[in-house]
Amino acid sequence: MTLLITVFAAVITGVIWYCTGFSGKMKLGTLCLMYTGASLMWLVDAVVEYIEVGAEYFTPAPADMLNDAYLGLSVAALGLVIWFAVLCIKDPEGKVKNALMRKQ
Numbered sequence: 001m002t003l004l005i006t007v008f009a010a011v012i013t014g015v016i017w018y019c020t021g022f023s024g025k026m027k028l029g030t031l032c033l034m035y036t037g038a039s040l041m042w043l044v045d046a047v048v049e050y051i052e053v054g055a056e057y058f059t060p061a062p063a064d065m066l067n068d069a070y071l072g073l074s075v076a077a078l079g080l081v082i083w084f085a086v087l088c089i090k091d092p093e094g095k096v097k098n099a100l101m102r103k104q
Helices: 002-019 028-058 062-090 095-103
Strands: none
Touching: 002 028, 002 062, 028 062
């Protein structure tokens, strides 16, 4: 499930990044690369686990699938949090700077 969730996240962000014309304004490339990297990491994990346990890999217990789903959603959420932090630090439209200047 972790692999599936991160692959979907990578594909969705990749399509959005492609449709926006590879605009670096919102740093979608960073988010896409994070999800692609996570997908590759989970793919390697899946291959190694398949080598270790064989065909049993394709029949996980429901509790294991639920745990993997929570882990996959946590990875996707953490990617969004990191992307948001990068976006706030880079501040491409100057909105954070303007909000901070208004308070002073």
